Amino acid sequence: MTGALDGIRILEIGDRGEQAGRLLADAGADVIRIEPVEGSYGRRQGPFVGDRPGSERSLHHAYMNANKRGITLDPSTGDGAELWRRLVEGADVVIDSYPPGFLDSIDCGPEVFAPLFIEGRLVWCAITPFGLTGPWKDWEATDLTSIALGGPMMSTGYDDHDLPPIRPDGEHSLWMAGEHAAMGILAALIEREQSGLGQLVDVSVHEAVSVTTEGAFPNWEYKQALVQRQTGRHSSPTITARWQFQGSDGGYVNLMGGGVPRTRGNWKELMDWLNEFNAAADLEDPKYEAAVHSDPMQATVERARISEVIGAFIQTRPSEEVYRRGQSLHLPWAVIRPPEDNLSDPHWEARGFWAKTHIPEHDSEVRFPLGPYKMSATPLELRRRAPLLGEHNTEVYGGELGLEARQLIVLAGQAAI
Amino acid sequence: MPASLPGAGARPLEGIRVVDFSWIVAGPQCTRILADLGADVIRVENESYLDSMRSGMQVYPDRPSYSGSGMFNNMNRNKRSITANVWHPGGRTMVEKLIAQADVVIENFSAGAFERMGFGMEHLKELNPNIIYISISGFGHAGIDTTYITWGPTAQAISGSTFMSGQADLPPAGWGYSYLDHTAGYYGAIGLLMGLFHRSRTGEGQYIDVAQCETGMMMGGIAMLDYQVNGRKYERIGNHSRWPAIAPHNVYRCAGDDRWIAISAETDDQWLALCEVLDADELAADPLFATNLGRVDAQDALDAAIDALTRKWDTRELMYLLQSNGVAAGTAQTTEDKMEHDPQHAAREFYPMAPHSYLGDRRFEGLPMRFSRSKWEVVNGAPGLGEHTHAVMEQLLGYTAEEIAALAAEVAI
Numbered sequence A: 001m002t003g004a005l006d007g008i009r010i011l012e013i014g015d016r017g018e019q020a021g022r023l024l025a026d027a028g029a030d031v032i033r034i035e036p037v038e039g040s041y042g043r044r045q046g047p048f049v050g051d052r053p054g055s056e057r058s059l060h061h062a063y064m065n066a067n068k069r070g071i072t073l074d075p076s077t078g079d080g081a082e083l084w085r086r087l088v089e090g091a092d093v094v095i096d097s098y099p100p101g102f103l104d105s106i107d108c109g110p111e112v113f114a115p116l117f118i119e120g121r122l123v124w125c126a127i128t129p130f131g132l133t134g135p136w137k138d139w140e141a142t143d144l145t146s147i148a149l150g151g152p153m154m155s156t157g158y159d160d161h162d163l164p165p166i167r168p169d170g171e172h173s174l175w176m177a178g179e180h181a182a183m184g185i186l187a188a189l190i191e192r193e194q195s196g197l198g199q200l201v202d203v204s205v206h207e208a209v210s211v212t213t214e215g216a217f218p219n220w221e222y223k224q225a226l227v228q229r230q231t232g233r234h235s236s237p238t239i240t241a242r243w244q245f246q247g248s249d250g251g252y253v254n255l256m257g258g259g260v261p262r263t264r265g266n267w268k269e270l271m272d273w274l275n276e277f278n279a280a281a282d283l284e285d286p287k288y289e290a291a292v293h294s295d296p297m298q299a300t301v302e303r304a305r306i307s308e309v310i311g312a313f314i315q316t317r318p319s320e321e322v323y324r325r326g327q328s329l330h331l332p333w334a335v336i337r338p339p340e341d342n343l344s345d346p347h348w349e350a351r352g353f354w355a356k357t358h359i360p361e362h363d364s365e366v367r368f369p370l371g372p373y374k375m376s377a378t379p380l381e382l383r384r385r386a387p388l389l390g391e392h393n394t395e396v397y398g399g400e401l402g403l404e405a406r407q408l409i410v411l412a413g414q415a416a417i
Numbered sequence B: 001m002p003a004s005l006p007g008a009g010a011r012p013l014e015g016i017r018v019v020d021f022s023w024i025v026a027g028p029q030c031t032r033i034l035a036d037l038g039a040d041v042i043r044v045e046n047e048s049y050l051d052s053m054r055s056g057m058q059v060y061p062d063r064p065s066y067s068g069s070g071m072f073n074n075m076n077r078n079k080r081s082i083t084a085n086v087w088h089p090g091g092r093t094m095v096e097k098l099i100a101q102a103d104v105v106i107e108n109f110s111a112g113a114f115e116r117m118g119f120g121m122e123h124l125k126e127l128n129p130n131i132i133y134i135s136i137s138g139f140g141h142a143g144i145d146t147t148y149i150t151w152g153p154t155a156q157a158i159s160g161s162t163f164m165s166g167q168a169d170l171p172p173a174g175w176g177y178s179y180l181d182h183t184a185g186y187y188g189a190i191g192l193l194m195g196l197f198h199r200s201r202t203g204e205g206q207y208i209d210v211a212q213c214e215t216g217m218m219m220g221g222i223a224m225l226d227y228q229v230n231g232r233k234y235e236r237i238g239n240h241s242r243w244p245a246i247a248p249h250n251v252y253r254c255a256g257d258d259r260w261i262a263i264s265a266e267t268d269d270q271w272l273a274l275c276e277v278l279d280a281d282e283l284a285a286d287p288l289f290a291t292n293l294g295r296v297d298a299q300d301a302l303d304a305a306i307d308a309l310t311r312k313w314d315t316r317e318l319m320y321l322l323q324s325n326g327v328a329a330g331t332a333q334t335t336e337d338k339m340e341h342d343p344q345h346a347a348r349e350f351y352p353m354a355p356h357s358y359l360g361d362r363r364f365e366g367l368p369m370r371f372s373r374s375k376w377e378v379v380n381g382a383p384g385l386g387e388h389t390h391a392v393m394e395q396l397l398g399y400t401a402e403e404i405a406a407l408a409a410e411v412a413i
Helices: A018-025 A057-062 A076-090 A108-116 A142-151 A170-194 A205-210 A216-223 A265-278 A286-292 A301-314 A317-326 A339-344 A346-351 A394-399 A405-413 B024-038 B070-074 B091-098 B121-127 B152-159 B178-203 B214-216 B221-230 B268-277 B281-285 B292-298 B300-310 B315-324 B333-338 B343-348 B391-396 B401-409
Strands: A009-013 A030-034 A069-072 A093-096 A123-128 A199-202 A227-230 A233-236 A243-248 A252-253 A333-335 A352-359 A366-369 A373-375 B018-020 B042-047 B078-082 B104-107 B133-138 B206-211 B251-254 B258-266 B330-331
Touching: A009 A018, A018 A030, A018 A093, A018 A170, A030 B333, A057 A339, A057 B221, A069 A394, A076 A108, A093 A170, A093 B024, A093 B330, A108 A199, A123 A170, A142 A170, A142 A205, A142 B251, A142 B330, A170 A199, A170 A205, A170 B178, A199 A205, A205 B343, A216 B070, A216 B333, A243 A405, A252 A301, A252 A317, A252 B152, A265 A301, A286 A301, A286 B152, A317 A333, A333 B152, A333 B221, A339 B221, A346 B214, A366 B214, A366 B221, A373 B178, A394 A405, A405 B330, B018 B091, B024 B070, B024 B133, B024 B178, B024 B300, B078 B391, B091 B121, B091 B401, B104 B178, B133 B178, B152 B178, B152 B214, B178 B206, B178 B214, B206 B214, B214 B221, B214 B401, B251 B300, B258 B300, B258 B315, B268 B281, B268 B292, B268 B315, B292 B300, B315 B330, B391 B401
Parallel strands: A009 A030, A009 A093, A030 A069, A093 A123, A123 A199, B018 B042, B018 B104, B042 B078, B104 B133, B133 B206
Antiparallel strands: A227 A233, A243 A252, A252 A333, A352 A366, A373 B206, B251 B258, B258 B330
């Protein structure tokens, strides 16, 4: 099979570029994850196989580096810098997520290699917490502080504002930056087909997070209004009705839009469901059916009553049933699943969404997502599990750069690889 | 360091034409990125099947307009708009001529709707053999539950993103907006750019099927592995950090109304720097908190002690002081903070101004990438409904003024 990025060689160095590298590797690029001699941060991050730390036991590493090759390199040693130079000269793309100026400080950064992207074909993408320029460029950042500064946090949390605003778990700031880095790299590669020239792409985590907040932006720019966080639903300048309820099994459901059906046909089906359980209360009154046709943006007494009756009813039903039955009525309802529950939903298997592979130190096959798009001419596929530490040193340094075995031994001895 | 601000050369996607049937947020988010990068994005619209974003969130509620939504303006800047009635033969022919000249067709209707409109992939290929067609839907066009309807929060709930947000002892906090509408747009753009790159090398088009729920699942893969390998079901952690476990790592109250600061200190040096800034000698000396292991084990007591101290601080003042001492800290910024008081955004001109025919000169969200040789830019605000129908039909498709008038009289366009 052919991937869209077959033949594109990408070097990924630093710990904030794993998402971008993974997305491009899934599409067939030859992404080489370059790790320090002692291994990347992600190998120590966990979770670990059997809860036992170890450089080959990190599930973070196993997921974020699937489809990549892996080599070790310390470019701050003399011989390491020379290897880095040769690797960069043979690459289409460098994903550099060290802090601004770090690689330049050891003469291995974009300043030294500028001729390769000014006159040559190299695309150098820097992913940094705040971008390569500006007064905050050297500030410290973690996912927590990035989600705070970029705005998602003040939109997310609970009705009770004595509780702090919330950072959703999952390193989303790095995903947001990685997604935009992938776009920037791809745009540069497309442009390169015309111009024959590469360039520098500067991606800021702070900007990627800041642009991913939706209604908070127009509320301020157009109304000078600030949105307020609310439990399990959209933030808003004014308090809105709840969407999130707990089913009889303890699971939560999301009744997007309050649960008022959109057509008369769906109304009858909804009433049938309520009547099965004697839960229709006063909704048989024709004024409620009439309200279904009112403008959904207009909050009416009838619509509020419908939501109230439905909300009370669905708390007596199991959450998965609410989801399936609500969707059969063409209502955008959902069960609020823990992520692992999707492993047993046959829809994803039927779509061919899962990559299936074995990972080190674990006997059974595991499944995990590949890039979330099905491409008819250039399908994504899992070509290799995440690399062991230095797994491709011999292949890359020996086979591709032509170093002899004795030279690799010397380089290893000085901790350059 | 080469210049890395927009304004350098040409936009990288100039010459790429996109026929855009998308609406609401997920599709328009995708084409917003393409348009910022220079693609000619032509929205195909119809007043009887209007993008509800045009009529919602009116800036001037006393004089509503299809051009009166700030949300729509921000999401659809740089695009053109034509109106067409694809159920009328004349309108359909016009749209098909446009597709024949295009590089990309995009829609984010419910799965199957575009095919029922007569625009399945087979027909699109008849019109244009090298077309790239991309659909963005909740569950994708292939699979079992393809008819299910999602809005952003629906997909967030299914994917696990909602569940993974909030405190362990409370219901899920979820996301305070349609996060996965934006994410679906981002992944749509990534898939599309991959398709365009492949086409630039081979001439081959393709069909790209994006499922919004999968974009959220992509970001939950590590939790899925933890379940399969270790049998561990996901449990919420509030603002703490589990992988790696470091403390302090939380959001603390500051002085003022609903003001907060996020602080994470990974090393002992950062911990001691935090104590010094907070003037907390007793915390620095407490053996319970001397190591990260101790701080993680006593995290609730640690958080309470820090929270008691941050309350007297102005959040920005404390952020600047902590950052100057090497501690990762960030104000939980409101949009006002980001747009009026964030010197980083100001220095990088992240909210550029552009004109709009009805709403006037307004600021827009920038595109989070800078090129040394190419550029992105916001040239114009969102188009009025059908603002470019005549221009596109005359200049691109070769219709005469008389033909256009005749089609308009039949409500074909």
